Amino acid sequence: MNVRILATLTALSFVIAGCGGARDISGAKSQKAELPTIGELSGPVANVQARKLFGTKAAGSRQRAEVFGSYARGCLAGGQELAENGPTWQAMRLSRNRNWGHPEMIDMVTKLSQFAAQQPGWNGLYIGDISQPRGGPMLTGHASHQVGLDADIWMLPPTSLSLTRKQRENISSISTRRAKGAYVNSSWTRSHHNIVKAAAKDPRTTRILIFPGAKVQMCNDEKGDRSYLRKIRPWYGHHYHFHVRIGCPSGDNSCRNQNPPPPGDGCAEARKWQADILNPPKRKPVAKPKPTKKPVPKRRSGRSLLLADLPAQCKAVLESR
Numbered sequence: 633m634n635v636r637i638l639a640t641l642t643a644l645s646f647v648i649a650g651c652g653g654a655r656d657i658s659g660a661k662s663q664k665a666e667l668p669t670i671g672e673l674s675g676p677v678a679n680v681q682a683r684k685l686f687g688t689k690a691a692g693s694r695q696r697a698e699v700f701g702s703y704a705r706g707c708l709a710g711g712q713e714l715a716e717n718g719p720t721w722q723a724m725r726l727s728r729n730r731n732w733g734h735p736e737m738i739d740m741v742t743k744l745s746q747f748a749a750q751q752p753g754w755n756g757l758y759i760g761d762i763s764q765p766r767g768g769p770m771l772t773g774h775a776s777h778q779v780g781l782d783a784d785i786w787m788l789p790p791t792s793l794s795l796t797r798k799q800r801e802n803i804s805s806i807s808t809r810r811a812k813g814a815y816v817n818s819s820w821t822r823s824h825h826n827i828v829k830a831a832a833k834d835p836r837t838t839r840i841l842i843f844p845g846a847k848v849q850m851c852n853d854e855k856g857d858r859s860y861l862r863k864i865r866p867w868y869g870h871h872y873h874f875h876v877r878i879g880c881p882s883g884d885n886s887c888r889n890q891n892p893p894p895p896g897d898g899c900a901e902a903r904k905w906q907a908d909i910l911n912p913p914k915r916k917p918v919a920k921p922k923p924t925k926k927p928v929p930k931r932r933s934g935r936s937l938l939l940a941d942l943p944a945q946c947k948a949v950l951e952s953r
């Protein structure tokens with residue numbers, strides 16, 4: 633393996649690992665109480681890692697579309713497949729089978745791709761991971777993307793929408809950052825601005841995660857209405873793709889929203905991230921915490937979630953035809 637391939641692989645694994653984790657910035661907690669979990673209800677499989685069960689389902693459940701739980705702890709009933717090819721999009725990395733989402737998410741990304749197709753040099757969008765057919769934790773990557781309401785959109789402008797399956801496994805997106813994410817590089821264009829802005833302006837969108845330099849650039853370049861900038865949040869990674877999160881579909885009472893971002897355009901916060909990248913703050917030595925008598929059990933998250941940790945309804949989602 634040559635150095636360049638190794639570097640690419642390392643970069644890609646970082647991209648995947650850095651994508652929209654459970655700690656997704658401000659307001660990680662949901663507003664409503666969490667749903668009761670499966671617990672021991674599921675018998676012997678209760679202690680099986682949920683990713684091994686959800687990661688092997690080939691198709692969505694034959695149920696009506698409904699979200700159970702939250703972005704980083706939940707599952708999806710009645711998931712809809714994003715067609716592998718559309719007039720203004722292609723789904724990428726088909727071998728992962730993560731081109732499934734809530735029908736609202738599928739509608740959102742297809743409409744966004746129609747908008748993107750009007751940008752110079754863009755024939756539409758390359759769509760990365762959404763969710764598994766029935767959501768849930770994944771075998772690799774992503775702590776979130778569990779309920780069909782998250783989607784990764786590639787930064788690479790699609791010039792061809794007739795890529796073969798094999799090409800879609802092998803081509804890489806482009807990075808749009810320099811200086812470790814403090815700034816955009818020359819691959820970032822006004823079209824990126826326009827597409828991210830259109831994604832944020834969709835009323836269904838609650839957050840967009842992108843590297844700090846892109847948010848700062850958008851803050852600098854936006855001369856019109858700035859209210860949409862509130863939804864665009866600086867985060868680690870997210871320079872090969874940006875991450876769109878939509879809110880719980882209306883009337884879906886078993887879906888748990890994340891708290892909204894703080895008021896304002898968030899530009900000062902993004903500039904703070906930028907400054908911290910350029911001049912990393914010195915770490916203060918942390919005093920060793922005194923050992924407590926009873927160690928608090930660490931809450932499982934992401935890929936280590938057991939079936940028992942998921943909302944009770946996820947048992948039926950898994951078992952449904």
Ligand SMILES: [Zn+2]
Binds near residue numbers: 651652782783875876
């Ligand atoms: Zn993501």
